[in-house]
Amino acid sequence: MAKFDLLIVGVGGQGVILASDIIGRAAVMEGLPVRSAETHGMAQRGGAVENHVRIGCRHGSLIPSGGADCLLSMEPLEALRFAGYLSPRGIAIMNTERIVPITAGKVEYPEAGAIIDAMRGLCSMVKAEDYAALAKKAGAAQALNVAMIGAVSRYLPLSVDSLREAISKSVPPKTVAVNLRAFELGREA
């Protein structure tokens, strides 16, 4: 059975939970066991959030340190913050648009190049794109999470059809077309 440990991170409010929901639903459609862990409550208020999605897993919902096959980060800084979960053989897919935390006055937000270089040293492949721009191109900034599912879809043990169906079932009905467009743009990028 295909096993894939995916860590999705970002900033509270970016749609990290919906992203893991879509992938989890697609896994269930394909008859795969899946476990995931979500961040709710206080941290959602603009804090760093992490969602674990374990496809083909029948145990606990948390990915062991150094065990993730893929780190999907909706914000560059958060990719580095959670990089310890990533396996050295794993891949990182990251959005390059920054969300500057209010603490950035005390500690400088690292340069984009420094973040990408550091990530390259930690895993087998880094894919960094402005997925936020692709989401806007698709028709809605909020579709960032789905554009990023498009990006990770090339690596997941799930079919594109299941993912498309899970997207259609998970996003607000009026936004299905925009989200499917974002998925394609993210997948092609």
Place this chain on the structure above:
Amino acid sequence: MTKEYMLGNEAIARGLLESGIDVATGYPGTPSSEILASLAPHARGRFHIEWSVNEKVALEVAIGASWAGARTVCTMKHVGLNVAADPFMTLSHTGVNGGLILISADDPSCHSSQNEQDSRVYAKFSKIPCFDPQSPQEAKDMVAYAYDFSERHQIPVLLRPTTRISHAKSDVDVGDVLPRPKNIAFKKDVERYVVLPKHTRVLLKKLNAKQDMIREELASSPWNRLDLRDGANLGIVASGAASAYVEEALEGLGAPVSYLKIGAYPVDPSLIKRLADSVERILVVEELSPFIEEQVRMYAGSVMGKMTGEVPHEGEFNPLLVANIIRKALGVPPLEGRDVRLDFELPARPPVMCAGCPHRATFYAMKSVFKEESIFASDIGCYTLGTQMGAVDTCLCMGASITIASGLSFSGVKNKVACTIGDSTFLHTGIPGLINAVYNKADITVVILDNRTTGMTGHQPHPGTGETILGEPSTEISLEAIVKACGVQSMQVIDPLDLEAAKAAFRKAYDSGGVKVIISRQPCVITSRRMGIRRQQYEVIEDACEGCRRCIKYGCPAMETRNGKAFINEACAGCGVCAKLCQFGAIKPKGA
């Protein structure tokens, strides 16, 4: 039967629906809130559901219904059980008629809580069974078992998920929701329902007499599973989420290990004795208290766990931590975790009040009048994040703002004392504190942060919103009328986004004695956005900005510094406070 991808709390709700509940009550609290939220869409015309005013109220409503024969559920977070402890401790004596499940969700690592607490201890304290699920599926399956158990033994039961169960998602087998015959009637029985001393002494004997039967029945339940392996020297006992990590770790090990998985309490000693007789050493792996461990120590000689330092006392566990505890016990080298070291520091990203959050404006106005030297007591909610503005000096438990402020004022401190409490929290347990403050003549300013919702836990309605959990209109309880009825002489109602008026109100409160109440009313920015309220965003006129950082210091996540000047990003919700703070007229609505 079909499989669905479900949140643990949704799976529990599904189990409740399949069991045919009649009454559901609760108070929001992470990680328990989604249980009632998931039930609500199914309730109309089928069962009663309510967000209660607090957990004690919720449990008492559930008890009344159960005594009339209704299948009931009452949900809360672990600290909510403290509030409900009074009815809880005596309910075991009277027992129930319709099955009653109390769900108390624990939060190891305090992801969204003021403490770590082990609800299993409460179950033991009140002598009732407790179910401790390992997964969303097990949590769902336990519900039907628990109702049957509760009704046959006429005893309330506790279901204790933790964050990693309630907020885990997994594929869950979903069954049918079928109508269940109801048998609703209250049969008077004074010796049972009136706990006069002479009645309750008898009830306690009956409760104690049930215990052996309960324990023996649970020993053969599907939730407690003993797996003895040939040649095993080590036996592991584990429960809840930790048992899932144990099973994952055992899969990756060659050595034979015997294993007792616990999911229901009280644990029958026969299970522990059988394990102890077959192995040389026992390792107990459980989160929170050494609850099982204390019992295992009564029947086994060589026991490792929290009490011997092998297992942490604090925080939630994870697969690597548990795997390495087991490997150490077996003398196998540990697995390496991944410790990423960078040659630069990462800025922290703590949770913050949202862009446009009215609490930030209230705190700003309060601090600009009361200054640093005043003492600011506060309470449980999003506004506890006011620590970031130096506007929250204390926070202990629900409702403890007004009371701690009162204590500070009675202590003889020279400082002015002000406190902040949310609307839902005020209705939860703030009112007795306000009455007490007036009656006993405290000298404090009480700020009710009325954002018209229960914000932190996911925007549940409360009596002040005039809307029920079903979204139906109800009597809107007036905060002003309550404050007046508590005997408060000085009450002002402000809109915190009107900064000057807000400061004037705080000035008036600062300059007068006694209990002064300010109701700061402005809907939560998240709910107002959901209601379709869109305010024009603001922008900085770059040439006019002097780079004084006055707006930046306000701490709004929509404000950034770019090239020494202020910059407003896409997060702007259009509250306009930054424009009022700017002395150079450099901040204007977009397009103005």
